[in-house]
Amino acid sequence: MADIEEYKIGIRCQDVQHGLRDVQASGPLIDLQNTLLIGKCATLSMHLKGLNYVEDIRALKYMAGELGITSFEFEPVLSELQTIDFIRIVKSEHGIKRIEITVPELRDGYEDLGRRWGDLKPTEIENKAINLIDCVSTIPVSLAKAKTTFRLTDKEIDIISEIGKQGTFLDIYTMPDGSEILYSPIAVDENPEKIYAFVKGHQDNAVAKLFTKIQSYQGIPEDEVGDDIVKEAILSGVLLSPTVTSSSGPKRFIFTPVIGFTEEEKIILDKSRAILACVRYGQKFASGTKIKWPRALLQSLLLKKRLTAHPELKDQYGLLVTKGLGRIEETTTGFFSFTLNDTKENMKALSFAIQMLEIGETQLPIVDEDKRQILIQNGSYRDPASSRTKYSRELKRTKTTNDEIIKIISQIGRGSIK
Amino acid sequence: MTEIPLDISYKLRLRRLFWSMGYFSPLEVKLAAYAFKFGEQKRYDISDIDVMGIRFEKDLQQNIIIGDCKSGSESSINRIFWLKGVMDFFEAARGYFVQPTISDHTKQVASKLNINLLTADNFALIENEMGIGALKLFLFDIETYKRAESLWGLDIKKGDKPTNNQLALKEIYSYLDYTFWIVEDYRNIFTIIDRATDLQRFYQEFQEEKIKFLLYNVVIMLSISLLQMGGFILSTDRKNFVYQAREYMFGGMIELRERELLFRKISELVKQKLTVEPTYYNELLELVNRLVKFAIYSKDIPRYLEIVLYEYVLNDSQLTFDNIFKDYSVDTLKLTKDIAVFLCNVSGIDRKFFDKLLTL
Numbered sequence: 001m002a003d004i005e006e007y008k009i010g011i012r013c014q015d016v017q018h019g020l021r022d023v024q025a026s027g028p029l030i031d032l033q034n035t036l037l038i039g040k041c042a043t044l045s046m047h048l049k050g051l052n053y054v055e056d057i058r059a060l061k062y063m064a065g066e067l068g069i070t071s072f073e074f075e076p077v078l079s080e081l082q083t084i085d086f087i088r089i090v091k092s093e094h095g096i097k098r099i100e101i102t103v104p105e106l107r108d109g110y111e112d113l114g115r116r117w118g119d120l121k122p123t124e125i126e127n128k129a130i131n132l133i134d135c136v137s138t139i140p141v142s143l144a145k146a147k148t149t150f151r152l153t154d155k156e157i158d159i160i161s162e163i164g165k166q167g168t169f170l171d172i173y174t175m176p177d178g179s180e181i182l183y184s185p186i187a188v189d190e191n192p193e194k195i196y197a198f199v200k201g202h203q204d205n206a207v208a209k210l211f212t213k214i215q216s217y218q219g220i221p222e223d224e225v226g227d228d229i230v231k232e233a234i235l236s237g238v239l240l241s242p243t244v245t246s247s248s249g250p251k252r253f254i255f256t257p258v259i260g261f262t263e264e265e266k267i268i269l270d271k272s273r274a275i276l277a278c279v280r281y282g283q284k285f286a287s288g289t290k291i292k293w294p295r296a297l298l299q300s301l302l303l304k305k306r307l308t309a310h311p312e313l314k315d316q317y318g319l320l321v322t323k324g325l326g327r328i329e330e331t332t333t334g335f336f337s338f339t340l341n342d343t344k345e346n347m348k349a350l351s352f353a354i355q356m357l358e359i360g361e362t363q364l365p366i367v368d369e370d371k372r373q374i375l376i377q378n379g380s381y382r383d384p385a386s387s388r389t390k391y392s393r394e395l396k397r398t399k400t401t402n403d404e405i406i407k408i409i410s411q412i413g414r415g416s417i418k
Numbered sequence: 419m420t421e422i423p424l425d426i427s428y429k430l431r432l433r434r435l436f437w438s439m440g441y442f443s444p445l446e447v448k449l450a451a452y453a454f455k456f457g458e459q460k461r462y463d464i465s466d467i468d469v470m471g472i473r474f475e476k477d478l479q480q481n482i483i484i485g486d487c488k489s490g491s492e493s494s495i496n497r498i499f500w501l502k503g504v505m506d507f508f509e510a511a512r513g514y515f516v517q518p519t520i521s522d523h524t525k526q527v528a529s530k531l532n533i534n535l536l537t538a539d540n541f542a543l544i545e546n547e548m549g550i551g552a553l554k555l556f557l558f559d560i561e562t563y564k565r566a567e568s569l570w571g572l573d574i575k576k577g578d579k580p581t582n583n584q585l586a587l588k589e590i591y592s593y594l595d596y597t598f599w600i601v602e603d604y605r606n607i608f609t610i611i612d613r614a615t616d617l618q619r620f621y622q623e624f625q626e627e628k629i630k631f632l633l634y635n636v637v638i639m640l641s642i643s644l645l646q647m648g649g650f651i652l653s654t655d656r657k658n659f660v661y662q663a664r665e666y667m668f669g670g671m672i673e674l675r676e677r678e679l680l681f682r683k684i685s686e687l688v689k690q691k692l693t694v695e696p697t698y699y700n701e702l703l704e705l706v707n708r709l710v711k712f713a714i715y716s717k718d719i720p721r722y723l724e725i726v727l728y729e730y731v732l733n734d735s736q737l738t739f740d741n742i743f744k745d746y747s748v749d750t751l752k753l754t755k756d757i758a759v760f761l762c763n764v765s766g767i768d769r770k771f772f773d774k775l776l777t778l
Contacts, residue, residue, distance in 0.1 A: 052712055052715075052752055052753070085759075085763070088755065088759070090777070090778075091777075100755065102708075102756060102759075104704050105707060105708070106660065106700070106703055106707055107700060
């Protein structure tokens with residue numbers, strides 16, 4: 001069993017799964033199957049939290065798919081969630097009739113998930129990987145020290161770092177003196193204060209300038225800032241870049257890490273980014289009518305918890321549905337509406353999306369109902385971790401930008417930033 | 419066909435009337451008081467209430483009505499004053515008095531006491547006008563009533579010495595029959611769970627059907643207690659749920675502090691850290707939080723349990739929930755299951771007893 005607390009194990013399983021959601025479970029990943037399974041359970045359950053039941057199993061499968069849970073993994077994940085009493089599966093002769101949800105709301109459920117991970121008898125390499133990821137999620141460590149602390153063999157470190165690179169949650173950087181440092185982009189997301197301190201103290205630095213620019217316009221399309229530094233900043237976790245795919249194809253939107261969210265609240269933050277990324281898509285790339293007043297749109301959703309949708313979308317599940325933020329319902333007039341799932345998490349996510357949006361926007365005009373549909377358009381969303389993974393496959397690192405980013409990460413790790 | 423004794427017929431019809439008005443409606447609720455005699459606590463049976471109606475509003479505030487049925491010609495005026503006393507005791511908003519004939523002077527007094535009078539003729543007329551005469555549920559069925567009666571309580575032959583487990587089971591019946599209705603609401607949650615945990619140790623010794631019937635009644639009582647707690651939270655400070663829940667569960671801040679002190683002292687004595695909260699406390703809060711959050715659905719849980727018990731456990735009804743409830747809600751059904759599963763989880767009782775409910 002890993003030496004860290006159970007709730008941390010649950011969180012780390014989720015981090016690993018986020019990073020590896022698009023990577024086929026073969027080769028070394030087989031060694032992490034319990035971790036991936038619990039990570040998937042964590043991700044799905046955190047999206048179900050606050051709901052009472054789900055009867056539309058097709059929609060749930062769709063949502064699970066968007067979260068990186070394939071149709072083959074769907075039932076094993078549900079079975080695990082049932083084992084830890086997070087759901088009850090009600091069956092009929094035709095299959096699953098209903099999922100009844102009992103995910104805890106007053107406490108985070110990561111402790112239960114971490115405990116279940118332990119019950120599944122994780123492999124030695126899983127134990128070591130979880131310990132290592134947790135360690136570097138706080139502070140980068142030298143490879144030599146990590147090997148001693150976690151009793152890692154060369155083969156084990158190769159496997160873990162290989163998987164970590166694929167999932168972009170762990171990487172090795174070679175310092176100018178030849179020593180190797182293990183670091184994780186998760187560290188920045190979970191400890192954003194350090195990067196904020198860095199930006200404040202190094203305002204002439206290229207990364208700091210970029211960071212400030214994005215801070216004033218969260219969810220800026222990558223096309224508007226795209227250069228090598230942005231890409232490296234995303235890979236190292238200094239910036240986050242969820243992807244939205246809809247009518248105009250896939251688009252990436254850039255965010256800075258946020259202060260004030262606990263690591264247990266990552267899902268809420270991810271939902272906020274999803275909302276805002278979706279709005280930005282509607283603002284910048286919608287193929288039909290574009291969103292003109294995004295804040296008014298979100299304020300209206302916050303107050304009324306409901307948006308009217310265009311009839312042509314009746315069979316489509318919107319982006320927000322897949323994030324567990326709401327559901328599509330037919331109205332009496334034959335139209336369709338998007339109804340927000342009124343959970344504490346969703347309201348917090350929506351409020352925070354508005355807060356992120358409010359920087360640089362002051363007017364609150366009348367909402368144009370026709371434009372609301374853009375929010376509900378069919379599309380897909382890729383959270384920052386899996387977008388980062390995709391990036392890592394697409395991007396060839398340049399030496400200059402790599403060094404710049406790694407320098408910052410190393411400074412953060414050593415605690416040299418005031 | 420056997421003729422139904424008039425008083426039972428009245429009780430079942432009054433239950434049907436209450437049920438159609440949205441009330442959960444237990445029959446023959448016993449009223450007792452406890453006193454010490456010769457150094458021992460003794461129970462004194464006072465009376466019983468023929469039909470009680472309990473309904474939770476959308477904010478989980480409890481609304482109680484009391485029904486009294488008389489088949490003979492005893493003095494109705496005496497009886498309605500008795501009924502008024504019982505109504506006051508239970509803080510009931512209204513009383514219902516049924517008797518074949520009722521004197522005119524009683525009518526004048528009854529309306530001042532918030533008591534509805536139902537003579538044989540009037541009762542039939544009202545049933546007809548409300549369209550409930552044709553409402554056929556096993557909940558109002560005489561055979562099911564008799565069966566339920568036979569499954570309740572212990573049958574120890576005269577002269578036989580009861581075993582320890584029989585005595586323990588008898589205590590559970592006694593608690594549900596009497597004590598539940600007279601102690602402070604907040605005490606019932608812990609007590610029910612404790613009783614169910616006791617029961618789990620020995621229920622295998624008794625007839626499964628009897629235990630199943632008992633357990634459903636335990637869950638019904640627990641659901642009432644949990645909804646009462648939800649009502650308190652909704653009426654005080656919903657936002658500070660955890661704080662309010664704690665205050666309620668331990669009988670207020672002063673009592674909570676006293677309990678904490680007591681636990682600290684005991685911990686020192688036994689050299690082991692003991693907390694005032696039971697191990698299942700967090701799960702309990704999760705459950706109550708859900709009941710409060712979905713109050714518009716959870717308010718009907720006792721009625722759903724009543725239907726599962728009488729239609730599907732005691733009988734094999736072909737009616738579905740949406741046939742029975744005009745405003746049937748999957749949310750309510752799901753929350754009903756949450757309570758049963760919670761009780762099983764914390765007491766160790768096998769979920770198989772609730773198969774009929776859990777597979778719905």
